[in-house]
Amino acid sequence: MSLEVQAPVRVPVSRYTSPGWALLEEQRLWPAVWQLACSLDHVSAPGDFFEHRVGRLSVVIVRGDDGELRAFQNVCRHRGNPLCEGSGGGLTELRCGFHRWTWDLRGALREVPNRKSFGTLPNEDYPLFPAAVEAWGPLVFVSLDPEAGPLADYLEGVPDDIAWAGLEDFRCTTFVEVPVVANWKTAVDGFSETYHLQGLHREMLPVVDDVDAPQRLWDRHGKSMQRYGVPSPRLGAGVTDQQIWEAFIVVMGTRIGIPTDAEPGPAPSVPAGSTMAAVLAERVRAFQAEQGVDLARFSDDEIMNIQQYNLFPNMTLLVYADLVQVLRARPGATPDNALLDGFFFERHAPGDERPRAKPLDVTLAPTDADFGMVLNQDFALLQRAQRGLHQPGMTHLTLSAEECRIINFHRNLEHTVGVTEA
Template sequence: MDVKRKIDIVRVNPQDWPDGTPAWKEEDPDLGSAIIPAARYTSEAFMKLEWERMWTKAWLLGGRSDDMAEPGDYICTEIGKESVLIVRQADGSVRAFPNVCLHRGNRLRPEGRGNTERFQCMYHHWTYDLGGKICHIPDLGTFPQGAPPGAALPSYPAEEWGGFVWYSLNPDAGPLADYLEPMQRHLSPYHIERMAWVRDSTVEWDCNWKAAVDAFSEVYHVQGIHPQLQWYLDDTNCQIDLYGKHSRYLVPFATVSGRVALPSAIPPAIHDIMVKAGMDPADYEGRVSDIRLDVQKFKRKHGPDQGKDYSSLNDDQLTDDYHYSIFPNVSMNVHADDVMMFRMRPHATDPNKMLYDIWMFELIPEGEEWPERPRHRRFAHGDRSIGQVLDQDAFNLPTVQKGMQSDAFPGLWIGDQELRIRGFHKALTDYIYPDGQGASDL
C-alpha cells in the first residue's frame, strides 16, 4: 500500500487569506536525531528541575473566562503542589494568588469554581478580600508581630485571551501575548468564545504528563492504537509546523488514510461527518474521495442558514483537524464546529502519575440557547469510559510509563513524523538548561 497517496489539499497562501489562520507549511528546524532520555519521564530529580525552572516560570491555562463572568466569581485550580485562586475583580479584571491562608497554611477553597464576597479561612476565620488583601484577623492584638508582611497574599500574573484565563507562578513572567505568540492569529478566527461547554472531566492517569503530551503530538500511532480512525482521517498527509515552543499538525478529515484501500461505500464515521454538516448521505452521488471537498462546499454555502459563521475560516478548516499544542501542557483539536481541549498536569510528587483534564466546547448556532454548563467530574483511569479514542490512549500510556523504567530503554527514538515531540523537548530544555549546561547529564 502506498502510504503517500495524495488527496486534494490546497494549503492557503498568505495573500489569499491575509487575516485568517496561517495554513502554509513552516520550514522545519534542524533539531538533530539524538535520543530523548527516558529519565525525563521517570526521574524525581528531573521532575524537581521541571518544577523549579519551568512550571514556576511559564504561563499556564487556568480556566474558561465565562466561568468567572461576575465580580467575586473565582476558579481554584491546582498545578503540582500549588493551588491557585483566580478571581474576577469589581473592575472586571482578573487577579490570581495562592490558595493558602497566611496564618497556619489552610487552603481557603477546594479545587473548583464559585462566587464569594471574600475568602474566609474556615480554621480561624482570617479573611481576605477579592484581591487577596487581609481584611480581618480575629484577635489581632494577640499577635505581637502584627499581621504578615504586606497584610496580603502574594499576587500572581493573570490575564485573559481567547475566552480563557491564564496565570503564572512567576512574578516576572512578562506579557501573556508575548508568550502565546503566534497562537493568537492561528486560533482567533475560530472564535472559541462562541462555543459552549459540553464536557468537563479530570482523569487520573498512571503516566508522566509528558507521555500524554507526546501521545497527542503525532498521528504516527493512529495505525497502531486507533486503527478505526483510518476510515475518516488521513494520517499519511499530515502537515507539521513548529513555532518556537508551540506547535501544530494539520490532518485531513472526511477522507481515509493512505494506509487503507479506498472504500466504495461511505464509511460510517464519514457518514456521521456528513450528517452533522447537514448533508443527506443517502442522496450523495459522488465518490468517497470527493466527500471532503463536498462537505467543505456544503458548509460554506449553508453555514449562514444554520446560524454558523465560518467567514473567518478557510475551506480546509471546515473539515480538517488543526491540532495545536501550547507549551507546556495544552493540547487542542480545533475544528470549525467544536474544540477538544486537553490540559496535562503533573502529579505533586510522583513522576509516574498525572492529571488529564478534558474540556470540550461546541459552536452553538446563533440565536440558540446555550446548554447548561456540565458539572465537573473527576475519576481514576478505568472507572468509566472517556470515549473510544481516549480510552485507547489511556489504556496504552501506563504500559509506556512502565516500559520507560526498564534499564534496556535509554530513551525515545524519534522520527520525522514525531517532530513535534522533539520540538517540545527543545522548549523544555531551553527552560531547564537555559545556558546549555547539563542538558545531557541524565
C-alpha cells in the same frame, strides 16, 4: 520553523520516571510558565472562583466585584493552609478555614482574629501572593510569576494562526479530569504526533490523511493540520466512500448528530464533481444549523481539517470550525501519576449576550471515562507506555522528524529547567 534530523534524537527516559526530575519541574518549570487554568465560563461572574492545581502548586483565580479577574497563590500567609478548593461562585472574601484570617478579593488582608496577640501586624505587609492571569478567547491562563510577560507574547503566532475560527464564540460545557497512571509528559507526547495513527488508531485511516499532515513549529509551540474525509495514502487506491463514511461515524459521528456506536448504514451519495469530504462538511453545517449555529462563513476545509496546536508545556488545542476541545495533562503525586483533563466547548452565535453558564465539572476513573474510540485508545496506551519506560534497558526515547513537536517540547523543557541538552 521545521525540523530535519540526521540521526534519531534521543531523550533520557528518566525525565518521565525520576522523582528528581519531577522536583526540578516543580521548582523551575511550573512556577515559570503561562499555563491553562480553566475556562472563562468557570469564572465569568463576580464572586466566581476556580482552584488550579498543578502537582503540589495551587493558584486560585477569582472574579472581583469590579469584574476584574485576579489570581493568587492559594495559600494563607499565617501558616500555609490553602484558602480555596475546587470551584464555585458567590465569594465575597477569601477566608482561611484554619484560623479565619481573611482577605478581600483583591488580595488585601482585612481580618485577623486576636490580632493584638501578633504585636504589630499591618494588613499591607500580608497581601496574598499575586499570580498573573489573562484570558485568550474562552481560555484562562495563569502564571505563578507575577512578572510574567504578556500572555500574547507567550502564545507567539498561535492566536493569529487560528483567528479565522473565532475562538471567542466558544463556551465550555464540560470539564473532565481523569487520574491516570502515567507521567504527564507521556500524555502530552501522545497528543504531539500523528505518527501513531497508523499504529494505534488504524480504524481512522479510511477517513484521515495522516501522511501529508503539515506541521509547524514556533519557538515554544507546535501545530499539526490533518485533513479528514479523505483516506490515508497508506491504504492505497480503492478506498470506497462507504469506508470513509463508516470511519467518519465511528471516529466523529457526533459532529453530524450520529452516535459513534450507531450502525452507520449506507453512505450518503456524492454528487458528480463533489467529494465525500464536501458532503460531510455540508452535513456538519446542517447539524449545527439545527442547534442555531450558522457555519455558512466557513469553508469545507475549515470544517473538515483539524487544526491541532500543542502549547508548551501541557496543553493541546483541537479546532474545527464547529468544535473546540482542549486536552491537558498535569503532574500528579509521583512521576507515574498525572491528571488528564478535557475541556469541551460548543460554538455560540457571534455576540451572544446570554450570560455564560458554569460548565459541568467531573472527575472520572479511567475505567469510567468514555471519550470515544480514539481518545479511549490513547488513554489506555499511555498507561501501558509508562510501564514500559521502567524497563531497565529502556534508557532513552528515540525520536524522528515526524515527532518534531516532541523534540521541540524537550528543547523548551531543557531550556526552562536549565539543564543542558541530553
